[in-house]
Every structure is written in structure tokens, then in C-alpha cells.
Amino acid sequence: MRRLAIFGGIYSNHLALAAALADATCRADAVYCLGDLGAFGPSPDRVFPLLHDSDVATIQGNYDNSLALGLADCQCGYTDPRDNFFARLSYDYTFRRTSPANKVWLGALPASLHLEIEGLRVALFHGSPRKMNEFLWESTCSDAFLEYLLDFARADVLCVTHTGIKWHRALPSGRHVVNVGVLGRPENDGQTNVWYALLTLANRSLSVEFVPVAYDHHALAAEMRAERLPAEFIETILTGWWTTCLEILPHKERARGRF
Numbered sequence: 001m002r003r004l005a006i007f008g009g010i011y012s013n014h015l016a017l018a019a020a021l022a023d024a025t026c027r028a029d030a031v032y033c034l035g036d037l038g039a040f041g042p043s044p045d046r047v048f049p050l051l052h053d054s055d056v057a058t059i060q061g062n063y064d065n066s067l068a069l070g071l072a073d074c075q076c077g078y079t080d081p082r083d084n085f086f087a088r089l090s091y092d093y094t095f096r097r098t099s100p101a102n103k104v105w106l107g108a109l110p111a112s113l114h115l116e117i118e119g120l121r122v123a124l125f126h127g128s129p130r131k132m133n134e135f136l137w138e139s140t141c142s143d144a145f146l147e148y149l150l151d152f153a154r155a156d157v158l159c160v161t162h163t164g165i166k167w168h169r170a171l172p173s174g175r176h177v178v179n180v181g182v183l184g185r186p187e188n189d190g191q192t193n194v195w196y197a198l199l200t201l202a203n204r205s206l207s208v209e210f211v212p213v214a215y216d217h218h219a220l221a222a223e224m225r226a227e228r229l230p231a232e233f234i235e236t237i238l239t240g241w242w243t244t245c246l247e248i249l250p251h252k253e254r255a256r257g258r259f
Contacts, residue, residue, distance in 0.1 A: 011184020
């Protein structure tokens with residue numbers, strides 16, 4: 001039996017990352033990060049030592065790719081002007097505050113990881129096997145489409161992030177798709193905690209537990225104010241409700257939120 005702790009979207013939330021690692025390193029045999037280390041939060045360089053010290057295997061997200069290549073935007077995949085306005089503020093701040101050495105490290109990260117554990121092929125991607133910034137929403141992904149992605153990835157278990165909202169689907173074929181959620185901000189449910197996924201693999205079977213992570217969100221909000229990050233970002237941390245990145249949400253996911 002093997003246990004894997006997997007999370008994505010740190011978004012510079014070093015306090016949530018530290019809390020998650022304290023818990024996950026006690027529960028799991030290995031810890032994986034699915035990318036997007038920076039964005040949204042304060043002081044992006046503070047997450048890197050935490051990942052290194054805990055030996056977290058990390059892949060590259062769209063944010064990491066943009067920072068490493070010096071691109072003009074985050075490649076987040078938004079289409080709404082308001083969403084892109086806030087994405088640009090976040091990206092410009094993160095680009096200025098990420099050290100050259102850390103940008104080089106981000107550039108060396110792989111785009112995916114493929115594991116063979118307990119007879120199961122496990123594939124780790126940021127957005128999807130097709131595209132780094134593809135959004136895989138629970139409400140819009142049919143079983144047939146998920147089977148296609150699993151075939152594309154040559155996997156029995158596919159783990160992704162990017163959307164910011166966790167979900168797991170066990171398919172009739174016996175294969176699984178897991179959106180592991182993010183550590184950087186709440187998932188638009190009115191709760192201030194964040195999430196990581198704990199996968200238990202044994203004898204070609206998989207079970208998935210989503211683990212809530214409580215952290216000092218008031219302290220993070222204070223750091224964000226000190227860095228003059230947008231008030232909309234701070235409100236999300238304090239209330240658990242998204243105030244930006246809303247237009248990309250499908251109808252069912254947006255209907256669960258406040259706005």
C-alpha cells in the first residue's frame with residue numbers, strides 16, 4: 001500500500017503550504033505539487049524553501065512556465081476582460097517578486113510525471129494531458145471525455161489541478177480522474193480552509209480522501225495588505241468566496257458561490 005499527498009495551486013500561500021506539509025508528510029509516503037507556485041498571494045519566494053525542505057516532487061504549471069520564460073502574461077486561459085485584468089495584476093506582482101534563481105528552477109520542472117504504483121499507472125498534469133491550462137470542471141467533463149484523456153495520458157489514474165475546485169470521479173472502467181484542488185485560496189464555498197488530496201493505492205485499487213487544511217488566513221490577509229495586493233484577493237481569503245476568476249466558471253460551479 002502506498003499513500004500519495006498531492007496538491008496544486010500554491011499561489012504564494014506559504015502559510016497554507018506549511019500547514020499542508022506538516023500534515024501530509026506524516027500521512028503520505030511521497031508528496032507531489034502540480035504547479036502554479038506563485039500568483040494571488042504575497043512574497044512568492046517564500047514557498048520555494050518549503051518545497052525543497054520537504055522534498056516535494058513538483059511539475060510545471062502555466063504560471064511557472066510563464067515566469068521561467070519571461071512571458072507577458074500567466075497563460076491562465078481566461079477569456080473575460082475583468083478576469084484578465086486581475087490576472088495581469090497578479091502576474092506582474094509575482095514576476096517582480098520571484099528571484100532569478102527561482103525562475104530558473106521553475107524552468108527546469110517537468111510538464112508531467114508518470115508513476116507506476118501498486119499496479120496502477122498514475123499520471124500527474126497541471127491542467128490536462130492535452131494542454132497545460134485546460135480547465136477540467138466536474139460538471140462539464142463526461143465519462144467518455146475523461147476516458148479519452150486517460151487514454152491520451154496512458155494512465156489508470158489522472159491527477160490535475162488548475163480549476164481551484166476539487167473533485168474525483170471513479171469511472172465504470174475502473175479508472176479514476178482526480179482534481180486535487182489548490183492550496184492557494186478557498187474553493188468558493190464560504191469556508192476559509194484549503195485542500196489537498198490523499199491517494200491510497202493498493203493491489204490495483206485506489207481510494208481518494210480530500211483533506212482540509214486550516215491555516216492562519218488572517219495573517220496571510222495582513223501580508224497581502226502590506227504588499228498592496230488587490231482588496232478583492234484579500235476578501236476571498238477572509239470570506240471563502242471568490243471575487244475574481246468567476247466568469248470562467250461553468251453554470252453549476254458558479255451557482256454554488258456567492259457571486
